Amino acid sequence: MKGIEIMTEEQPEEEIILADLSDEDLVVQMHDDLYDGLGEEIVEGTTILLERGWSPSDVLNDALVEGMRIVGIDFRDGILFVPEVLLSANAMKAGMEILRPLLAETGAEPVGKIVIGTVKGDIHDIGKNLVGMMLEGAGFEVIDLGINTDVEEFLGALDEHKPDLLGMSALLTTTMPYMKVVIDTLIEKSLREEYMVIVGGAPLNEEFGEAIGADAYCRDAAVAAETAKRLVAERRSSAA
Secondary structure, eight states: OOOOOOOOOOOOOOOOOGGGSOHHHHHHHHHHHHHTTOHHHHHHHHHHHHHTTOOHHHIIIIIIIHHHHHHHHHHHTTSSOHHHHHHHHHHHHHHHHHHHHHHHHHTOOOSEEEEEEEBTTOOOOHHHHHHHHHHHHTTEEEEEOOSSBOHHHHHHHHHHHOOSEEEEEOOSTTTTTHHHHHHHHHHHTTOGGGSEEEEEOTTOOHHHHHHHTOSEEOSSHHHHHHHHHHHHHHHHHHHO
16 A cells, blocks of 8 residues: 655745734844844834834843844854854944944943953954944943054053053964053053953953953953953942
8 A cells, every 4th residue: 555645835934024013022032033133123123113103222231232132142052153253243233323323322331331442463453343243232342443553552442542441362272462561551551440351252362361460361252242241240240
């Protein structure tokens, strides 16, 4: 007796109309869209919430920052990897293009401000770029000095922007020691206490961070965002 083949048609996924969702459901959907790196949907969701009377800071914090927090947790736990996180970060960036000028108009304060750069002699920037995106996703204003950054460039940016934090990255064992050059220069110029310093990069570890006098070593971009928020919150609470 021959088996009977039963043909089943795949049901197409029902398209989600963002404009039809309640505010609460739309925010949850934006978290999912950020997770999936869907930039166009993030732009649409951001626009809809603003049209419904949401403030730019509420859209940023409730929809984008919270969505990137979820991405950061799964990246930290090894569920997501760099390519997926870059897609999420680019989707976040698309939403920020709309929000940034509106936030500036309202005078909304960022969570904190950080200057970042890959140190002199090192031209690797994927990790540093990811850190910058995750920090922006966490609500920081990020000043990215790029690659091959020498001590004078770091000092110039610190003087110009007056950030809370300085972040340095290195991917080569030969360029790691330059981080200490920057920190020692801050000490020589009596500037070390003004800025918290975080460091990261593949060849680094916690012991190295401690040895050069950094405030924290961050093993990946998600940890960098968490650490930066913690350090800024601790400093502000101690100053209060």
